[in-house]
Amino acid sequence: MHALVVSEPGSVGLAELPEPVPAADEVLIEPVLVGICGTDLDIVAGDIDPDFVRYPVTLGHEWVGRVVEDGGRAPGARGALPPLVAGTRVVVEGVVPCWHCAECVAGDTNRCATYDEIGFTRPGAAAERIAVPRRLVHAIADSVPDESAVLVEPASVVFRALARCRPRPGQRVLVIGDGTIGLLAARLVRLWSPASVTVIGRRAGQAALVATAGAEAFITDESALADGSGADGRFDLVIEAAGAAESVSAAMRLVGRGGTVALLGYSGQEAQVPMPVDDLINGDITIVASFSYTSGAWRHVVKLLNSDQLDLGFLITHRFPLADWRQAFDAIRSPAGPRAKVVLELKPSSA
Numbered sequence: 001m002h003a004l005v006v007s008e009p010g011s012v013g014l015a016e017l018p019e020p021v022p023a024a025d026e027v028l029i030e031p032v033l034v035g036i037c038g039t040d041l042d043i044v045a046g047d048i049d050p051d052f053v054r055y056p057v058t059l060g061h062e063w064v065g066r067v068v069e070d071g072g073r074a075p076g077a078r079g080a081l082p083p084l085v086a087g088t089r090v091v092v093e094g095v096v097p098c099w100h101c102a103e104c105v106a107g108d109t110n111r112c113a114t115y116d117e118i119g120f121t122r123p124g125a126a127a128e129r130i131a132v133p134r135r136l137v138h139a140i141a142d143s144v145p146d147e148s149a150v151l152v153e154p155a156s157v158v159f160r161a162l163a164r165c166r167p168r169p170g171q172r173v174l175v176i177g178d179g180t181i182g183l184l185a186a187r188l189v190r191l192w193s194p195a196s197v198t199v200i201g202r203r204a205g206q207a208a209l210v211a212t213a214g215a216e217a218f219i220t221d222e223s224a225l226a227d228g229s230g231a232d233g234r235f236d237l238v239i240e241a242a243g244a245a246e247s248v249s250a251a252m253r254l255v256g257r258g259g260t261v262a263l264l265g266y267s268g269q270e271a272q273v274p275m276p277v278d279d280l281i282n283g284d285i286t287i288v289a290s291f292s293y294t295s296g297a298w299r300h301v302v303k304l305l306n307s308d309q310l311d312l313g314f315l316i317t318h319r320f321p322l323a324d325w326r327q328a329f330d331a332i333r334s335p336a337g338p339r340a341k342v343v344l345e346l347k348p349s350s351a
């Protein structure tokens, strides 16, 4: 089968790999759509903490697919999950928890003592077939388009961070960053009934996407905040989704007393940001840094999609067949025009 493989940092391309065979307690799936994000480009470039990736690796940690074959249950498997019927559309948690360590038992599966993740330490879904643990597979309702389901992974990352911030109704929210994560944050924070959501971005061409995400205001110049949504121009919750050191500084400057700063964007392994310590203490500020998603956050996002409370399909702005993966990478590196999620098509959606 064909797969998009990073053999070592700096070396990526389509490779011919043997098809995986599902073991007991595994499911064989054919990916339909696979999202590509900045983290994939970091894996290609080798710009990722070496503890979190194992080369060679098949890319693909944001995806939706269809069941080909259920490998059945191992004898004595506990909590026997029902077999999955061929053709069922599914999304699959990428973080593979051990389910035994103290973090997993407490539900903090994102901090499992053994880090293991599809598309990082084990083969990803930018391939014609992938075998995954049954326990991580979630069926998607017929009403959910592939274009929405393919975003469950980044949506779970954002949902987990927001849930950790415990937003209260009526709060003024600022999102820094107009990329996919910022747009997802603007959409998902609505679940907590804020008074207003403002997005600061750098690309004026993102305005329509920001509006569709549900933000009241979109600005490309921080000085416009002087008369902005917050009393004194400050916000109760500031979400850093740009992944830039200067945005982290801006977040700490723009949060109001008693407020929370959520850090979602990676600024780069070497990035350092000076902290205005006295201001943070006087302001009684909470800083929340959130890693990945828990199994619980993933299940919650799937439930929102399956109950038609959330539609994320508006975020797909670019799609390419797998063979055109170079164009997909270019669309992320240097977007011309509005750009949110770039996806690779592995199979026609309606087959």
Ligand SMILES: [Zn+2]
Pocket: 036, 037, 038, 039, 040, 061, 062, 154
């Ligand atoms: Zn990603």
Ligand SMILES: [Zn+2]
Pocket: 097, 098, 099, 100, 101, 102, 103, 104, 105, 111, 112, 113, 114
């Ligand atoms: Zn664990």
